[in-house]
Amino acid sequence: xxxxxxxxxxxxxxxxxxxxxxxxxxxxxxxxxxxxxxxxxxxxxxxxxxxxxxxxxxxxxxxxxxxxxxxxxxxxxxxxxxxxxxxxxxxxxxxxxxxxxxxxxxxxxxxxxxxxxxxxxxxxxxxxxxxxxxxxxxxxxxxxxxxxxxxxxxxxxxxxxxxxxxxxxxxxxxxxxxxxxxxxxxxxxxxxxxxxxxxxxxxxxxxxxxxxxxxxxxxxxxxxxxxxxxxxxxxxxxxxxxxxxxxxxxxxxxxxxxxxxxxxxxxxxxxxxxxxxxxxxxxxxxxxxxxxxxxxxxxxxxxxxxxxxxxxxxxxxxxxxxxxxxxxxxxxxxxxxxxxxxxxxxxxxxxxxxxxxxxxxxxxxxxxxxxxxxxxx
Numbered sequence: 102x103x104x105x106x107x108x109x110x111x112x113x114x115x116x117x118x119x120x121x122x123x124x125x126x127x128x129x130x131x132x133x134x135x136x137x138x139x140x141x142x143x144x145x146x147x148x149x150x151x152x153x154x155x156x157x158x159x160x161x162x163x164x165x166x167x168x169x170x171x172x173x174x175x176x177x178x179x180x181x182x183x184x185x186x187x188x189x190x191x192x193x194x195x196x197x198x199x200x201x202x203x204x205x206x207x208x209x210x211x212x213x214x215x216x217x218x219x220x221x222x223x224x225x226x227x228x229x230x231x232x233x234x235x236x237x238x239x240x241x242x243x244x245x246x247x248x249x250x251x252x253x254x255x256x257x258x259x260x261x262x263x264x265x266x267x268x269x270x271x272x273x274x275x276x277x278x279x280x281x282x283x284x285x286x287x288x289x290x291x292x293x294x295x296x297x298x299x300x301x302x303x304x305x306x307x308x309x310x311x312x313x314x315x316x317x318x319x320x321x322x323x324x325x326x327x328x329x330x331x332x333x334x335x336x337x338x339x340x341x342x343x344x345x346x347x348x349x350x351x352x353x354x355x356x357x358x359x360x361x362x363x364x365x366x367x368x369x370x371x372x373x374x375x376x377x378x379x380x381x382x383x384x385x386x387x388x389x390x391x392x393x394x395x396x397x398x399x400x401x402x403x404x405x406x407x408x409x410x411x412x413x414x415x416x417x418x419x420x421x422x423x424x425x426x427x428x429x430x431x432x433x434x435x436x437x438x439x440x441x442x443x444x445x446x447x448x449x450x451x452x453x454x455x456x457x458x459x460x461x462x463x464x465x466x467x468x469x470x471x472x473x474x475x476x477x478x
Contacts, residue, residue: 127172127248128152129241130201132162132188134180142175145234146241159183163191166198172248173241178207178219189222202244204228263320272313280306315442318373319426322449329367329453331477336371336396336404337362343375344394349383355391360398364476370450371474377443378408378470385468386410403456403475411467415460423460424448 156162178185192198205219208230219227287299382392390411397405426445451458456474
């Protein structure tokens, strides 16, 4: 019969019911089909700042993994019905349990093939019985510390996103009132000395609103709450509107399309994609050069959008992080640069539609952003 042997003897129990789980404390999962093994491990690893849950089979372990947020799983390899390797494979196939660290323990021989199979199954470590108490506790300490750091980071990110959402919401109302007042005042005077500063207020307020919208969009993206309201949409019509609202005159653009340019998309989100890409091209196109916007609707299942501007290529140092938040690549119009969220939000909106976006850049052809959108029908 297999038995658990722990060198150094069990640690003194600190008291408390190991089956009671505190939301604040990391949870350690022990999996072994032999009760005496679980008891020995539990006594060695028990501590006041960690909750321990146990499972006598792979099936019980899966139930615990789906019910709790596990910081580390210590799994015996040799179990009937479902061994440790099979359990690990199932864990890696489920999103909730995919990233749970696994330490395998076994009383079997320490042959290389067995160790390799353990690491291939997703283990972070592989220990052989008899277990050294100090080594085992040291490894557990590392993963418990990492779990605490992960939780602290998640809490910090949630607080940041909540702050941004509240700030964005509270800023919109007074800013909207200020812009409405400026618009009314501008409409009631013909004096250019008054109209010019009022127009400056309107332009600056519009930029502020765009920044607030970007912050709110980023918060929704990070929180996973980005709903889409799809309807029949013509991509060419959206691009016409985006070009009409661009900072450069309509004559600078060449809009071409072939095939069917329609699909079922979220009109507001897709219009923002078009506006961001057109605005990015305006910001980086050299004076006097055309901006080419082309829609390829020949395929029956997807539509491709190409937005191309001339000028210097994207620096090599930025190409791998181009779609990350708070990244900017300079540009002609420094005042319009904003927060560096435009391409990040564009990528996320495209991805929400099941599409892809990439950038191609060279000295000869300038920079082209290529968006591929499934028609969604």
